[in-house]
Amino acid sequence: MANTPESPNSGTTRIVAGETAPKPKRRRTVEIALAVGLVLLIGAGAAVASAVSQNNQAAPAPTTTPAAELKLGYFSNVTHGPALVGTSKGLIAKELGETKLSTQVFNAGPAAIEALNAGAIDATYIGPNPAINSFVKSNGESISIIAGAAAGGAQLVVKPEINSAADLKGKILSSPQLGGTQDVALRAWLGDQGFKTNTDGSGDVNINPTENAQSLKLFQDGKLDGAWLPEPWASRLVLEAGAKVLVDEKDLWENGDFTTTVLIVNKKFAAEHPETVKALLKGHVESVNWLNNASAAEKATTINAVLKDTAGKPLPANVIERALQNIKFTTDPLAGTYNKLLEDGVKAGTTKQADLNGIFDLRTLNEVEGKKTSAAGLGQD
Template identity: 80%
Template sequence: MSQTPEQNPGTVRIVAGESSKPKAGRGLKVGIAVGLALLIGGGAAVASVVAGNNNAAPAAAAPTPAAELRLGYFGNVTHAPALVGVSKGLIAKELGATKLTTQVFNAGPAAIEALNAGAIDATYIGPNPAINSFVKSGGESIRIIAGAAAGGAQLVVKPGISSAAQLKGKTLASPQLGGTQDVALRAWLGKQGYKTSTDGSGDVNINPTENAQTLKLFQDGKIDGAWVPEPWASRLVLQAGGKVLVDEKDLWDKGEFVTTVLIVSKKFADEHPGTVKALLKGHVASVEWLTTAPAAEKASVINAALKDSAGKPLAADVIARSLKNITFTTDPLAGTFQKLLQDGIDAGTTKQADITGIFDLRTLNEITGAKTSAAGLGQD
């Protein structure tokens, strides 16, 4: 990662259909046909005539490695597979001659906008913006090719707030409208009996705000809380005196919910499958490192990557608390996506749709030798 998003947002074959056994006169007939073709239409007609009754379609050009892979991610600890994969050179190593360039975002909707506009080819992102893109494009925009992180999102509020009943009329922040934490917040408030609106009105005011600004607003007493990913939840608690009202893991079966997945443009994947495989190899290596590295080394590497982009590292207690709340995994927890879709519908940020086909985990499973499930929502 080169910079944190909140501070600087912004790799002819014609198959005969006949028996190969020689037939009398066949060579003479083909020779006459070719000669007539040359006289009538020139060389362009030759292939068509030679194909004769074979009815062979022109062969498509073989997929080639991309000259460049443009990768997006966020300056959050929940995106540590990207931070580590880029800073340790694990992704670039697998890409080989394909150039790796990166762009950092504050939240998912902005990353999706860049991907759909062709400004990036792949990105680490929360699940709800990925779902939104898939739905809006009729399944043609993106594919989820791996998981990256689970857990690590909380609603942190002022110390005086101890229950949902005290939130009426309060102002809460989320990273961006339609982002994963924004959807989680709106869906949870709805279950508490509150009405919210995407224009900020309702029983509880939701103010989508960049994470760094959210911290300052909370410290200044201008907002009452925020539903944010790590390290921002830990910063609100340890550096701004907030308290956790909701830990999102408590809302999910077995406490498992996906925070970050790796997606790729469908067009890019179709044109450069080898490059996508190389990206996945680097991603898998990064997740493996994160799951096996000693805690101190892991914190040090992640912090160094954040320092390069933000200009200063996280406090030791912040990164330690953040890492305790996150599980790094290549499993996208596909079984949770129907609930994620429903949460988006309830929040008013997603329309009802069939998301079958959103996953393509075949290459991931080929690399890992595992059988990560797409839960019936794609290929595995």
């Protein structure tokens, strides 16, 4: 049968030999959309790749500069010998160079911590328990312990008629400040003896946190039965007020080693002014070395001169001699003792259980000294 042309109204597309059949309109629209999507996807991928490449580049180091001023805290205690020597002999100021050194004297740790957290000071010599408490309360954001300063030099001294722990029931004792290192030591020890104490002063033994100088006067006036104090105050109560030692804290620690004073710094300040912190540590190390190499007479004279300025009068020769015999000056913060210090704080009711990892940053100390002081797994060294 012969092929005949189809009617133009048949609704069927005629295919001529050698021609390609035109594509349906809808299919074409889909292909165009897919092509455009592919182009956009490739462009987005390139942008992502560029962003990833930029993010993988090392972030620029934060700009740090020496601080215009370093505000340093310490106590008028022989246990703060490195601070007393470092400030009075100009060892810290010399290392700080153009950074101005200003100082503030405190009676106990919690007050110093409050000043540090408020920005009134940048670094301070302090007992370990207030440092732990600040670290725990701030979830590790507030402070770093950057060096040790002193070990030993704390005792529970009491009236002569008190001969044992049992004799303390119903008695009135004092410590420098609630939550301070000696306050925690006293409460933890009393707990081990079976006594209950409360932070409001009630309990089987009444503990009234009192400024050191006031504790001496109250004891002399017969209004206080004893006190757990750092040096030189323990020696002053013994030699000036007739107290006797019931507990020497060194007897409660393995090898007699327990930390009394450390050097801490505000973390934000340290991050912004690492050069200033390094200079402070250089002066601190020089001060500790001076104390460990000086004669007993040199140490007593130098420390007494500072105590005269801060406390109004120097210590009697026998008091400062006894106090210095009880103290070891060291840059090692004895990090291995801190879990027990934390447990004592928990037992005393002045802190809560926590992870102390990160409380130490001993890297700069180790750089300055050229030797390894361990953070005992609780920070960087």
